[in-house]
Amino acid sequence: MNFLELIWLIPLIPLGGAAAMLFFGRRMDKPLISVIGPGTVGLSLVLSIGAVAQLAALGNKSHEVVLFEWLPLIGADWGFLLDPLSAVMILVVTFVGFLIHIYATGYMAHEPGPRHGGFYRFFGYMNLFVFFMLTLVLANNYPLLFVGWEGVGLCSYLLIGFYFHKKSASDAANKAFIVNRIGDAGFILGMFFLFQAVGSLRFAEVNEALASGRFAAETGAFGLLSLTAVLLFVGATGKSAQIPLFVWLPDAMEGPTPVSALIHAATMVTAGVYMCARSNALLALTPETSHIIAAVGAATAILAASIGLVQNDIKRVLAYSTVSQLGYMFVAVGVGAYWAAIFHLYTHAFFKALLFLGAGSVIHAMSGEQDMRRMGGLKDKIPVTFRTMFIASLAIAGIPPLAGFFSKDEILWQAWSSPLGSKALWTVGWVTAAMTAFYMWRLMFMTFYGEGRMDEHTRHHIHESPRSMTVPLTVLAAGSVAAGWIGMPKVFGESHFLQAFEHWLAPVFEAAARGMHGAGEAAHHDAAMEWVLMGLSVGAALGGILLARHIYLRLKEHERPSGGFLYPVLYNKWYVDDIYNAVFVEGLAKGGGSALARFDAAVVDGGVNGTAWMTRVISKISIWYDTWIVDGLVNLGAFTVRALSFPVRFLQTGFIHSYALMFLAGVLAIFGYYWWVR
Amino acid sequence: MLAPVTTAHYLVLSTILLFIGVVGILTRRNVIVLMMSIEIILNAVNVNLIAFARNLDQVEGQVFAIFVICVAVAEAAVGLGILIALFRNKETVHVDEIDLLKW
């Protein structure tokens, strides 16, 4: 079976599943939906594994399948490209997606079944999401990628607002979609500029044109290409929740937990990183934009981590953690270490999905409670969940030899050593790593350790989750441990296996590597420095964990430091939401709206009323004219006729005698005339 | 003795009859008598025509007189019909009481 020719099926099978469930789900029962939902994703997984295996055997690792020409004028086909980058993405999406779908059959089991639109609607939307995500990563041109981009935004809206009868949920869905849209405007403008510069929007043609030397690198300057790159990055900030468009991600936690795991941890939010990695040829020519990207990524990372330090909702902490880790990925993109960004994307998918699913398991056990202040002492009661989350928390904190250590460390090393990086970037990343370890272990200690702080009724109902939920947790935990071992730094030893990830992705990023004058690895490879930095980052992680342990395990609640003046700022998310609300919502939207309303009432309505007044005045003049002049003329005519006829009408007496007499009088007059003349 | 009767005599007679008829029309109130006055006038005309027919030795004058009689007959018939209709509505035969068509 030639899997490579069938890559177009990979997105289509989940689409079929979505259509089946959204159209016919009412008539299906839960077991059937539980098979179809994950089943379609599983089939796509099998096809993906087959296709990637066959791709690995090819010499030139790139295979395109074009279904049909869509918009030939701008170079958009409905075509799919399988190269090392998209291979990594489809494996991540289908594997993690498959596990999460299985988990969801257990988590959403209490949803109303057929005829109440809960269960089948959920899986329909989830499958639809997988279809759009796969279209996004397999697209061979920017417009089709944008189709997937928009589609995942739509599914995100549908799934965040899944419990649409809750106002907070539907508001969060609106917020996500609208903020996304702002980013999309940038993306579209970027596409326009790119098309204008290159003449096509297919990746192959764009990369070829950019690498051909036709365009000069805009080092130190900010030219048209830099502008294009910045606009594309604006789109990425919207989708991947970077400053200034990150505000939707924490509110997106209103959706069910599997949604948060799949969309807002592992896949959709990584679309921005993927898109930047795809555009590496463009970014290689625009160092100024790369600096901007790295700066934004770093700022986002530390900002989000600082907010996550003080949140009390377990899912909110994880949401801010996601934003922070995405910041790391953009730092990697910004310093030109594209493979490192994708590597971190891949490891992050494992442990972040695991953390969310584990949180879901905790919430499930706690009968819906999400506030960590009311949790505690769960580690013996829900052991599987505890152990898997333990592993994931170590991974995200960056403790070797788990996955997160290798990817995060690679990013920090690149930030220090790349020509586009700087020591300042490394410092921000290092502080953020410490904060990451702290807030993750604060979560762990508050949730699982210590005395239980929940009420009796909830305590009585604590139970481990069913197998459908715990098995995916276990699989993801294994991934969190082992996934990093194919991306080890060279200082650990060089071998084809240990650096497999980097070599696998090398063909995709070689244009960028060339454009950076062969920097990154070759120029400044100081092994000693790397060990030092590695040690510092591990130390920061351990420090964070120990500090969290001290504060949240050893100290009693009233002894804990209060945070001083910084606490309210962090708790209120640096007031970003409030600023946006005041400026954009109240100021521009409502203020602008009321200003326009006043304008409309005063000027426009005034104009209309003025016209009406003018019309009345003119009509008054017209009335006068009509009454006096026109009617006057008519009356004058009538008066003249009456005056002239006045004497004459007395002739008509009605008497025959008078008429006869008049005849005779006439004859007499004629005779008289002749008598007179003669 | 008496002068021989010439055509002129007939013409004078015709004129006298004419004027008698005219006076009758102008003076009498009774509609029927009015119509009789009209007959007198028509007869006067006939006399004139036939006098000239005799004078000029033509027969056309008599032909014309036939037609005049024809018309007189028609006019009398219709006129009397109108008179009866009028009498039914107004109950009067006096022509000066019929003055509705005035100004």
Next chain:
Amino acid sequence: MTEAVFFYCFAALAVAGAILTVTMRNAVHCAISLIASLGGVAGLYLMLHAEFLFAVQIVLYIGGIMVLFLFVIMLVNLEAAARERQFHRNWLGALLCAGGTAALAAWFWLRGAGTLRLPPAVQPTPREGGNVETLAMVLFREYLVPFELASLLLLVAIVGGVMMAKKRI
């Protein structure tokens, strides 16, 4: 001579009858007077050698029209009418107008009497068949169309007369 006597007799009858017609109070008396007048005119026709018209005058005019007049007089109850004023209020003015016109006509006659040259009455050329036949020849040959039109006129008059006299249309 005899001719003049007959002429003056018939003329007197005609004129007297006419004058009585316009002056009598009773409508029936007026009708009878008119009959007399028409009879006088008929005699004049005979004297003018219009035999056919003499017959027609008596049969049609007197026997038809005057009988019709008498019928209508009977239909219209004139007892009350006979007691009322017969003459127009303005009879003197009318008389004066008519008199003035007559006077002018007389003046014209007298002024132009010398220029009025009437050819002397000649003896009628004896024609074949007499007056009736001559009249018929002319009437049905040259004057056929007027003849037909006259018949059409009579038709219209009949229909009109019937319509006018009906009680309900």
